Amino acid sequence: MDALYNAGVAAFALKRYDEAIRRFRAALEKSDEPKIRETLALVLADAGRHDESNREFEAAQRYRARAAGTR
Numbered sequence: 001m002d003a004l005y006n007a008g009v010a011a012f013a014l015k016r017y018d019e020a021i022r023r024f025r026a027a028l029e030k031s032d033e034p035k036i037r038e039t040l041a042l043v044l045a046d047a048g049r050h051d052e053s054n055r056e057f058e059a060a061q062r063y064r065a066r067a068a069g070t071r
Contacts, residue, residue, distance in 0.1 A: 001030040008039065017047040034060035 008023030024040035041056035 001027050001033075001036075004030065005036055005039070008043070012039070012043050012046075015046075017043055021047070032063060034063045037063070 004023050004027035008020045008027060011017075011020035011023055020043045021040065024036055024043065027036050028040070037056045037060035041053045041060070044050070044053035044056060
């Protein structure tokens, strides 16, 4: 998961949005960590895909709320 996430960050830094999105989605298949969804949301927003970006941010917030409720 870390390698996929890091590859996504590198692709995002180079503005290779499609590649970054693929890497982050692959990382999400391994782990549903909010930081992955939040970073994916940033890539989607930068790429102009705002509806998808909002969905990813909302999913990350729901995950964090569930996690906080279990403490």
